[in-house]
Amino acid sequence: xxxxxxxxxxxxxxxxxxxxxxxxxxxxxxxxxxxxxxxxxxxxxxxxxxxxxxxxxxxxxxxxxxxxxxxxxxxxxxxxxxxxxxxxxxxxxxxxxxxxxxxxxxxxxxxxxxxxxxxxxxxxxxxxxxxxxxxxxxxxxxxxxxxxxxxxxxxxxxxxxxxxxxxxxxxxxxxxxxxxxxxxxxxxxxxxxxxxxxxxxxxxxxxxxxxxxxxxxxxxxxxxxx
Amino acid sequence: xxxxxxxxxxxxxxxxxxxxxxxxxxxxxxxxxxxxxxxxxxxxxxxxxxxxxxxxxxxxxxxxxxxxxxxxxxxxxxxxxxxxxxxxxxxxxxxxxxxxxxxxxxxxxxxxxxxxxxxxxxxxxxxxxxxxxxxxxxxxxxxxxxxxxxxxxxxxxxxxxxxxxxxxxxxxxxxxxxxxxxxxxxxxxxxxxxxxxxxxxxxxxxxxxxxxxxxxxxxxxxxxxxxxxxxxxxxxxxxxxxxxxxxxxxxxxxxxxxxxxxxxxxxxxxxxxxxxxxxxxxxxxxxxxxxxxxxxxxxxxxxxxxxxxxxxxxxxxxxx
Numbered sequence: 001x002x003x004x005x006x007x008x009x010x011x012x013x014x015x016x017x018x019x020x021x022x023x024x025x026x027x028x029x030x031x032x033x034x035x036x037x038x039x040x041x042x043x044x045x046x047x048x049x050x051x052x053x054x055x056x057x058x059x060x061x062x063x064x065x066x067x068x069x070x071x072x073x074x075x076x077x078x079x080x081x082x083x084x085x086x087x088x089x090x091x092x093x094x095x096x097x098x099x100x101x102x103x104x105x106x107x108x109x110x111x112x113x114x115x116x117x118x119x120x121x122x123x124x125x126x127x128x129x130x131x132x133x134x135x136x137x138x139x140x141x142x143x144x145x146x147x148x149x150x151x152x153x154x155x156x157x158x159x160x161x162x163x164x165x166x167x168x169x170x171x172x173x174x175x176x177x178x179x180x181x182x183x184x185x186x187x188x189x190x191x192x193x194x195x196x197x198x199x200x201x202x203x204x205x206x207x208x209x210x211x212x213x214x215x216x217x218x219x220x221x222x223x224x225x226x
Numbered sequence: 227x228x229x230x231x232x233x234x235x236x237x238x239x240x241x242x243x244x245x246x247x248x249x250x251x252x253x254x255x256x257x258x259x260x261x262x263x264x265x266x267x268x269x270x271x272x273x274x275x276x277x278x279x280x281x282x283x284x285x286x287x288x289x290x291x292x293x294x295x296x297x298x299x300x301x302x303x304x305x306x307x308x309x310x311x312x313x314x315x316x317x318x319x320x321x322x323x324x325x326x327x328x329x330x331x332x333x334x335x336x337x338x339x340x341x342x343x344x345x346x347x348x349x350x351x352x353x354x355x356x357x358x359x360x361x362x363x364x365x366x367x368x369x370x371x372x373x374x375x376x377x378x379x380x381x382x383x384x385x386x387x388x389x390x391x392x393x394x395x396x397x398x399x400x401x402x403x404x405x406x407x408x409x410x411x412x413x414x415x416x417x418x419x420x421x422x423x424x425x426x427x428x429x430x431x432x433x434x435x436x437x438x439x440x441x442x443x444x445x446x447x448x449x450x451x452x453x454x455x456x457x458x459x460x461x462x463x464x465x466x467x468x469x470x471x472x473x474x475x476x477x478x479x480x481x482x483x484x485x486x487x488x489x490x491x492x493x494x495x496x497x498x499x500x501x502x503x504x505x506x507x508x509x510x511x512x513x514x515x516x517x518x519x520x521x522x523x524x525x526x527x528x529x530x531x532x533x534x535x536x537x538x539x540x541x542x543x544x545x546x
Contacts, residue, residue, distance in 0.1 A: 049440065071545075072444070079442035089437045093244050105233050106443035150441065 001027045001157065001189060002048065007057035009043050009213075017043040019213040020057070025191065027157075030184045032200055033193040034224055035210035041193040044210070045162050048191070049081065050074060062157075079107045082151025082188075086163035088143040090135045096146045097122070097131040103150050121149040125179060141172030148179055158189040165196055173199065200224040230447060238454025248427050249459070255423040256463035256531065257470065259416040260524050264471055266409045267520070268509060273405050277398050284360050284391055286384045288353040288370060292320070294378035299351055302375055306355065309369065311362035316354040323349040350380055360395050363387075417531065424459070424535035428452060428543075435543040445544045449537065456536035460528030467528075468521055475510040 002025040009018040018040045025031050033041045046052045047059050050066045059066045061077065069077055083089075090099050097118055104114045122128050125145040135143055144164055151159055161180060165173040177199055184190045194200065200207060200223065207222025208215060217225065242249050290299055299317070306312055318326070324347045331337040341348075357363055367384040384391075431452075438448045513520065 051440070075439075075442045075444045075447075077442075078440065081442075083440050089433075089440070091434050091437060093241065093434070102438070102443075103441045105230075106438065106441055106447055108230060110229065154442070 001025055001062055002191070003060040004044075004047075005058045005060070007044075007047060007054045007059060009040075009047060009052065010055040016213050018047075018054075021210075021213070021215055022057075023208060023215060023218060025189065028184070028187055028189055030181070030190045030203070030205040031192070032203060032205060032207045032222070033191065033210060034195060034200055034207055036195065039210040040213045041210060042162055045160055045191070045193055048160060049078065049083065075106070079103075079154050080157045082148075082154070082156040082159045084144070084147050084151050084159065084161040084164045086166035088135070088140075088147045090143060090146060090150070092135050095132050095134055096127060096138065096142075096149075099135070099146060100150045100153050103153055107154050109154075117153055121153045124152075124182075125149045139172075140167050141169075141175060144168060144172070144176055145179065148176070148183075152183055152188070156188065158191060159183060161190065161192045161194075163194055164192070165194065165199065170198075177203070197224040231450070234447070234450025235454050237451040238458060241451050242455050242458050245427070245455075248430070249455075252423050252427055252459050253462045253466065256420050256459055256528060257466045259420040259531065260463050260467040260528055261470060262412050262416040263527060264467060264520065264524060266412060267523070268471075268512075270405060270409070271512060272509070273401060277401060280394060281360050281398065282356070284363070284387075284394060285354055285356045286363055286367065286382060286387065288355065288382050289380040290350045290352060290378050291380045292348065292350045294350065296351070298375075298378050299353070302373070302378070303353055305373070306353070306366075306369075309366065311357050311359070311366055312355060313358040314356040318352045318354065320347050320349055320351045323347075323351065360391055360398070363391055420531050421535045421538070424456060424532065425539040428536065428539040432543045435540065439544070448544065449540050452536040452540050453533050456532030456534075457529050458532075460530070460532035461525065463532075464521065464525045464528045467524055468517075471513060471520075475513050 004021050004023050007018055007021045008016070010016050021040075021044065033044065035041050043052065047054055048061070048066065050059075050069060053067050061081075064077060066077070090096075091102065094102060100118045100121060101114050104117065109117075119128065119131070122131055125148055127142060127145055127149070130138060130142060135146070138146065144167075148159075148164075151161075159180065164180070165176050168176065173196065180190050180192060181203075204221050207217070207219055207224070209217040209222070209225065288302075296319070303315055303317055306315055324341075327349060328338070328341065355366060357366055363384055367382055370379065370382050435448055439445075
């Protein structure tokens with residue numbers, strides 16, 4: 001479903017983010033990307049979202065070459081990927097409910113669907129009672145759960161999570177990881193970038209390890225080894 | 227498509243309301259911009275009408291000899307009327323001239339007595355010629371000289387008034403130029419200020435724009451609310467500006483508009499309304515009778531400014 005074909009990203013001769021990276025992700029997999037800060041995890045996810053373009057190589061999402069998708073078609077492709085970030089990236093001027101509804105509105109869903117689906121995902125992440133709070137009124141764990149609700153509300157094919165637990169305490173971290181596992185069990189591919197050793201070791205799922213821009217390990221039931 | 231537009235409009239209003247102080251500041255800056263434009267508009271009205279009034283006061287008189295035949299004068303009059311430059315000709319017959327003279331000096335016994343003594347009318351007939359443009363008196367005067375009317379024409383007073391007419395022409399020309407220059411310069415400054423204010427307001431939303439892109443919103447969908455907000459700013463600013471104009475104008479203190487302009491051709495009119503100062507147009511009356519036109523003019527300007535500023539400002543963060 002996702003295919004990286006000898007992808008390199010060079011910002012400058014002294015700053016090489018990725019070098020000849022190749023791997024394939026199958027549908028409904030739960031893949032963790034690990035590596036130290038600066039190993040290239042975020043760059044890799046940005047390439048997948050077509051936020052940045054590779055210096056060489058190709059990134060495929062199903063049969064689509066992500067970097068040949070036109071600017072006008074890009075939004076449609078992005079609606080099939082749900083994104084979750086370390087800093088949540090919620091819209092500060094919208095309530096939790098509106099943040100989630102916005103993703104549906106952008107995808108041109110009608111009011112009925114929105115009124116039906118948004119409460120459902122809020123229920124799923126356990127935030128029904130905080131639906132009308134603004135981001136500034138929510139805790140870190142709550143914010144990340146809103147972000148996940150927003151990511152899944154359009155029923156995407158893949159969830160891309162970039163250090164989703166980076167700002168959270170252990171209890172909230174587990175809640176978020178459990179949510180991602182639940183989403184994966186419901187049939188959505190999950191790509192999780194993290195450097196949290198505990199998380200990786202307890203997941204016991206596929207782990208791709210990056211080091212200085214290269215894939216150094218790719219194991220089916222991986223552990224955190226650096 | 228239709229629901230998208232509806233959502234954009236609703237969201238535009240919601241954003242306007244939630245942005246509170248930023249919205250207020252933007253509207254106020256836009257009021258200043260529109261006020262500058264309105265003032266420029268009004269001072270052009272004053273300038274044009276005052277200059278026209280002045281130009282109307284300029285004319286030349288063709289004085290005929292006492293012996294001149296009335297038919298010859300009528301001939302001359304009709305050939306003058308055929309000239310494109312001539313706006314208006316008034317014929318003053320000998321009798322009329324005498325009557326005017328008597329009326330003017332009815333208090334002066336000496337003159338009345340002398341006239342009576344004289345027994346006959348000593349005054350010649352005359353033609354009062356007004357040109358469409360003060361520049362054209364030269365050619366009208368040349369025309370009179372070139373024709374063979376020497377036998378009947380006593381004198382043409384153009385040559386006496388030449389200096390005054392030329393001076394006036396120069397003044398009109400330079401007032402028009404300075405008026406146009408100040409309109410352009412102030413107009414550009416005002417537009418830039420409004421544009422930058424809106425740009426700054428949108429700059430604060432640049433993170434939001436990038437989030438919307440990541441969530442899969444199309445560029446048009448992201449831009450919509452900003453454009454709607456820009457239009458709301460324009461509409462509100464227009465309404466406030468119209469109200470701001472109404473107050474001083476209704477009190478007859480329309481010189482406020484002129485004092486606002488540093489390049490105003492009027493040196494110091496404080497304390498006097500333009501109507502008193504110039505005998506020019508009553509601006510309040512003008513404002514009321516052209517209310518719709520002025521309102522629409524400012525409205526279009528305000529909306530166009532708001533919308534275009536929003537489009538340009540969002541363009542940067544959308545990488546289109």
